[in-house]
Amino acid sequence: MAFEATKREWSELYAFFRLLADGKVCSGTPDAKKDEARCLPVAMVQREEHDGTRRYIVEKDCIHISGEKIDRRIPREDFDTVAGLILEGIRNAQGDEVTSPDGVEGFLDEALIYDLEAKTDDRTDFSVAFYSVDAPLTGFVVRSRLGTMFPLLDGGRAANFKFEQTGVRFPSPAVNKINAAGEEDNVIERMLMIERLGGALKYSDVADKIFRSNLSMIDLHMGRLLGEMTRLMWLDGITKVSELTEEVKKLNPLKIKDELISKHGFYDYKVREFLLAVAMGMRPAKLYNGVESAIGGMLFVTGAGEVLCYQRAFRQTFADFLFYNTRLEKGSTAKDKYGFLERENGAYYFKLNLKVGLLKR
Secondary structure, three states: OOOEEEHHHHHHHHHHHHHHHHOEEEEEOOOOOEEEEEEEEEEEEEEEEOOEEEEEEEOOOEEEEEEOOEEEEEEHHHHHHHHHHHHHHHHHOOOOEEEOOOOHHHHHHHOOOOOOOOOOOOOOOEEEEEOOOOOOOEEEEEEEOOOOOOOOEEOHHHHEEEEEEEEOOOOHHHHHHHHOOOOOOOHHHHHHHHHHOOEEEEEEEEOOHHHHHHHHHHOOOHHHHHHHHHHHHHHHOOOEHHHHHHHHHHHOOOOOOHHHHHOOOHHHHHHHHHHHHHHOOOOOOOOOOOOOOOEEEEEEEOOOOOEEEEEHHHHHHHHHHHHHOEEEOOOOHHHHOOOOEEEEOOEEEEEEEOEEEEOOO
16 A cells, blocks of 8 residues: 655655665765765665664675564665665655655565654664674765755754844834834844834844854854854845855954955854754754764765765865855744844844755755
């Protein structure tokens, strides 16, 4: 009997099958292309199911499935066939829901796969051993352009920045008028209205103390830097992180020396460090102490169905990929509680929310 799942769920399974069928995965380049000169042999993929751990060991012609009271072998070409069926099903689906292609459900039962999304507590999707079954495992998250992607950073209201409303002092009727302007998510209209009425928004702080401390681990002024990038996204309509960084370099909100910007690449470096921390598991509302998490890298599925490997071992390439392939996104004002003037300790503040996602193409 056919069943439905989202493109994102199918994509995770597709990447898993593609690794097993190919027995290798190529590293990605900063511009999301395959680096043919740097392909890593996949010896084993470990995946969690609701009833325990599965080890999918890559042998010459078959995949050896090992687990508690499990010992089974399936031809590798079957994984290749089913990966192709899943890719075709995703591409042919009109909406986000994809009906299981003919023959796929039976194969999932044979391969002892009952959960399309692996059951893990460490935010990884599955782990890979390269070169040898006994090699250390690297935990990966899967992100795919074939469907809707989870944001790299979606911290909700914990990822808000506070801007103090300065300039003229607005009376309550003016504040109410500003907050009622436009649709609920039309943040830019309220920002521009504040300016038209003689007000200004001056960066104040990171709203959440845990996120403030987490960002301070990267740089004591990281909150101001990201806050200014978020403000620019709304005011100038620029979303790509690399382009926003270029604009920040011109504004120089941290008032550092030109030499540090041009020769040392200060802003470029700090933004890359932030993106790496987020990709490796840093979250706004959870204490971050710089210790590496279980996430060791990302498997990125391109629109063409290629699986690219980015991992901590090739840090600079991973950082460059994130830098050129991420954007700031606009979250819900109702859910994330931002975009309105709020009174606090006798002053008015306007919050903006930070949300980072991968480019769709």
